[in-house]
Amino acid sequence: MSEPADDKTGRPTLADVAALAKVSRAVVSRALSPSPRPVSADKRERVLRAAEALGYRPNPLAQSLTTKRVNLVAVVVNHIHDLSDLDLFDRLLGEIQAIGKQVLLLKVGSVDRAEAFLREGVAHHVDAALVWSDFADAATVRRMFRSDLVVMMNGRHDALSPAVVPDEAVGIREAVAHAARQGVRSAALVTGRASSRIEDERVASYRAALSAEGIVLETVLQGDYSYASGRAAASAFQGGPTPDAVFCTSDAMAMGVLDACRAFFPGDHPDRFRLYGFDNLSITDHDAYPISSIGFDKARFVEHIVRFVVHPETFVAGSPPVGVPTRFFPRATG
């Protein structure tokens, strides 16, 4: 008589359950399988009872050895802020868990570093990789993860992998048109990191929209998406005349610009110029930063991503990236 389930971990295994239920291991496997498998009601009952009694939990790692699926999804970011707003991330996390998978959060700055730790880690066995970090293009990501299912949100997608991107041009046109209707004739643009493809397109959209509305782009200032860089950029407006409007490619920079101008021109704000941000962060709903902004429906965005994870087959190679339209959200500053 040997004790059931006591190798070293103390964890009962499928074999223990089989022994207690007096059936074969295969029957246990089938009885406990989520998908319906042929098992007599009698034995199924015994298995369930035995599993319950032993406190048995299947080992998903062992399962994955044969099934090739781990129920893990990698979320790859450069910095947490890549996800622009915590609401989006929180929702994504919830939805992924709702479909029975779990999130492996990877912070990846460069391809080199990524290769290094992917070599050792579980990461390259995930069922899917959701990529915000712009450290690599789709082909590289597919190679790095042992998965063909990668969803690109960093703009570096190709024909072989699905991608979800905000359709920024729409919202930008709305914002600029709104400005034009308010009489804006001249503008400054505060941009983020130049290395990003997303940012390049964003800037191009602003240029096109401004031009279409006949607004003169007088100045382009380089920031890095941060509050501090917005403040720094705003010093350009301190001395001479200011443009009619300042467009920032992130809300954080717009916040910096706003605070800088409050400091430069006390009591004067917000009349000196109109201010537009980007991202529609939830903080723009706070009184102190009532920044007109451009955003998209996060629920829909997440919905598309999760759909690709659940039904990869709905993606046909060569189809264009899924666009989630952005909208203009007017607030006090614009």
Add this chain to the structure above:
Amino acid sequence: MSEPADDKTGRPTLADVAALAKVSRAVVSRALSPSPRPVSADKRERVLRAAEALGYRPNPLAQSLTTKRVNLVAVVVNHIHDLSDLDLFDRLLGEIQAIGKQVLLLKVGSVDRAEAFLREGVAHHVDAALVWSDFADAATVRRMFRSDLVVMMNGRHDALSPAVVPDEAVGIREAVAHAARQGVRSAALVTGRASSRIEDERVASYRAALSAEGIVLETVLQGDYSYASGRAAASAFQGGPTPDAVFCTSDAMAMGVLDACRAFFPGDHPDRFRLYGFDNLSITDHDAYPISSIGFDKARFVEHIVRFVVHPETFVAGSPPVGVPTRFFPRATG
């Protein structure tokens, strides 16, 4: 002559490397092992070359089957905001990765839900669980994860698991003492969710400190840590006389109080009462929310956590939780 490495995944396995290098699988295993194992220089070289040629990557899931270690660390939160500040989370993520492990991020609201998805997921095989969510106590967490190594940050620790907690009393005393020196005699307290142990202690610390400084606690208002709840709570000050100081157990609520009062008493602020927050969020460094706050050294906090993960043996059962002292950070509002 069969193609090397082409079952169905196309991924080369250890066996493929062995075949190409003309050695046994055991030799490959040893040659590629991080720890020094007996292998002749000649064969080691051949193995390394073969592995390189094939682009071989060991399968950590298969490894874990025998080693019982996955190099996975679970970070358990209730809501992303539990980590109070993204800076802390971002740093934690980086440090965990630096020690060769990866982060499984779990959003867990209740024990029921947790049990449900832990049953199916990889989560209960992690090497360690770092718990912010107050959904469960240490014993439950140890049971849920197949790990004895859990680090509790939610205040629900016991003698058997390490814990890291901010020593909040220090900073609170500093803040209250500072207020007293400024002539504060009466105060209101805006609290967060009552269900949390951390919150209970925080409130107790405020009461003790106020009492010690002879400040009368006139009002206690219930919030939920959010900006909106702060705004709502502040309506209590709209009608009658206001206390000399308002202490909030989160910066977000303090921001809400601040904005509400700016709306009630335009132009009057910040003289009507002093305002103190909690968490020392980075946004309190922005001009618009210059809220005096209480915070701790995030680098040290993370350092302690990671130390427990790397050297679990440094924890001796029964030792008290590691405290990271908080400090008072005075700003314009206090």
Add this chain to the structure above:
DNA sequence: CTGTTAGCGCATTCAA
């Protein structure tokens, strides 16, 4: 419907 058998990819005995 059931049990037996054979792997999944790897680390680890144990003889040699």
Add this chain to the structure above:
DNA sequence: TTGAATGCGCTAACAG
């Protein structure tokens, strides 16, 4: 130092 054999925990293929 080496390689053959065994097993980690589980699923899948096959006969019965």
